[in-house]
């Protein structure tokens with residue numbers, strides 16, 4: 181028997197399944213295989229019976245299930261899926277876009293989104309981020325966001341874009357849009373957006389180009405195979421250079437990219453763009469640039485550049501697209517339609533990113549970017565979406581965004597608002613009607629959907645039904661972030677998103693004891709909404725500890741407590757989330773024998789602990805007892821004892837990871853043995869063996885990306901030598917990028933060091949990479965401090 185429960189509990193916060201299995205099957209997957217053991221579901225086991233209406237419903241459900249499984253059983257490309265859909269479905273889906281806007285901090289995501297909402301008629305007036313009118317951008321609805329001018333939570337909205345096609349006809353595209361935060365501390369917001377979106381607009385600053393956080397966002401887009409177009413914003417700024425951004429997308433992000441526009445004028449004189457595909461000039465006119473003035477006359481001084489950049493675009497496309505390569509080899513000049521089709525194919529195939537440019541703040545060239553969203557980003561049927569069929573050993577199956585098929589959706593975000601709990605759902609298959617029942621595949625519970633809304637930042641619009649491939653929010657549904665919902669007939673589950681481990685913690689307590697209720701209410705809510713925010717009570721110090729992705733992340737929650745719940749808190753110093761592990765094999769033989777009058781406690785456990793080879797962040801418990809020396813009924817208690825011991829390591833009281841514990845022998849007593857005794861004996865045996873097995877403190881290493889002008893390279897190298905291991909450097913024409921694995925401990929206060937070393941021109945971003953042994957001296961100091969604290973408590 182293999183008890184894997186310990187691993188499941190201890191690995192909270194890790195990637196829920198890796199997806200590599202699917203990839204190795206040759207499937208381009210956007211999901212990852214869940215590793216959880218599956219209960220086998222008999223297909224169609226939830227049958228209707230009784231009335232004839234019910235029987236008709238049962239027959240319909242059965243037919244739909246069969247159709248879904250037949251379609252899913254074929255290894256379909258999105259084209260085949262599209263061919264199977266009715267013309268009405270194909271038409272509906274062809275105009276749906278689910279997109280995210282993601283970028284480095286302050287690149288202008290929110291400002292761009294505000295223009296998108298204005299030009300699509302979603303908002304009547306434009307309000308700027310930290311604008312003088314004091315209103316703030318629509319998508320930064322939280323008071324804190326407006327005050328600080330940063331996005332903390334991703335916000336969803338939708339709008340309709342009426343696109344003029346080259347033929348003169350118009351098509352209305354329905355765009356679901358998510359504006360995501362730029363700060364790494366709120367990275368979970370980007371992760372969950374990427375998990376459910378079909379495409380993205382990557383915004384870059386025309387002066388800074390690819391920045392440290394652009395690289396992180398790029399990794400997230402790659403993790404979920406999200407096709408993207410790029411928008412070089414801030415073309416009105418001094419020093420704007422879109423060509424540097426294009427070069428850096430190619431060199432730093434390693435994505436073949438080419439501009440599809442050329443700027444007309446630059447900096448303060450920036451007027452608009454020349455479209456390299458249709459060879460037209462596009463300028464904005466009217467208040468807030470609502471009108472587009474499109475002309476065929478290309479300014480004389482731009483003609484050569486336009487020629488050169490158009491040729492570069494065609495050559496780049498020929499590198500990544502077969503049809504374009506053929507035309508290129510035959511020296512045929514492609515038509516605008518052929519170029520557009522090649523860009524669309526290559527973008528959706530993740531081989532290319534078309535680059536546009538403009539200035540959101542100056543209301544210039546945003547509309548062509550919206551056209552590009554429709555032209556080049558996929559509709560929901562263009563990207564494969566997989567679920568796991570639990571009736572077939574979790575075999576991957578394609579979901580088809582077809583309204584008539586049984587429902588499958590993923591709850592990707594929870595949020596509490598004054599009307600109750602709101603759950604954001606991406607509908608992958610089937611449609612969702614108000615009042616219907618859905619089945620939560622994790623809890624096996626049926627839930628009624630009383631209300632469906634479409635979100636527009638913090639406002640909402642009620643709808644009666646939402647179609648396949650769309651995003652909506654529902655009220656009154658008890659669930660967790662990442663739960664799969666089906667109609668109850670499909671034994672499908674979808675994998676969830678990547679949840680990074682918390683790396684920083686601090687102690688917190690309300691200043692007034694009367695605030696305890698409000699405090700715990702707020703904490704419950706924050707934890708439900710944000711899987712990277714955790715809370716626990718330290719048993720020894722009895723302190724409440726919150727942990728998260730960084731100082732800003734925790735600071736924002738402390739501030740939200742004060743503002744939204746009127747709870748003022750005292751906080752301790754930020755602490756690093758260390759881990760503990762073992763370095764070698766050690767045997768144990770532990771006897772617990774206590775007689776304190778009445779029934780005693782007796783349990784003997786024998787075996788060994790060792791490093792969990794190949795799984796350094798997981799724990800595993802295994803029993804190899806022969807001859808029933810420990811009966812089955814106590815082995816479960818041993819497993820639990822191991823889990824409990826791993827929650828609080830012997831060295832520092834931090835979590836234990838990467839340890840395997842084997843129980844292979846033991847002894848019981850007729851009257852004094854119990855679950856309690858075996859649980860306790862295992863914990864004590866573990867603690868003792870931990871010492872013999874070379875216990876070690878691990879510290880989080882952060883993948884740190886630094887970008888700065890080239891002249892500061894020496895200074896940065898000096899800074900980093902003390903802090904970590906440099907894993908990559910890349911020197912561009914003006915600035916360089918350095919990637920290093922740094923100990924989080926060494927990074928406290930790093931922002932002021934980097935500012936001093938680069939005259940404020942350098943910047944950095946950090947994300948958790950892995951755990952590694954802490955320096956020996958630090959380990960000694962930490963252990964000594966912890967043991968002293970324990971001793972002080974014992975003698976108190």
Ligand SMILES: Nc1nc2c(ncn2[C@@H]2O[C@H](COP(=O)(O)OP(=O)(O)OP(=O)(O)O)[C@@H](O)[C@H]2O)c(=O)[nH]1
Nearest residue numbers: 285286287288289290291330331362414539540541
């Ligand atoms: N000059 C210039 N400034 C811009 C432009 N777009 C945005 N800005 C300014 O850049 C700053 C940041 O803009 P935001 O839209 O908040 O950027 P963001 O990427 O959403 O920021 P975070 O979500 O906090 O990462 C604001 O002061 C904007 O007014 C632009 O096209 N030109």
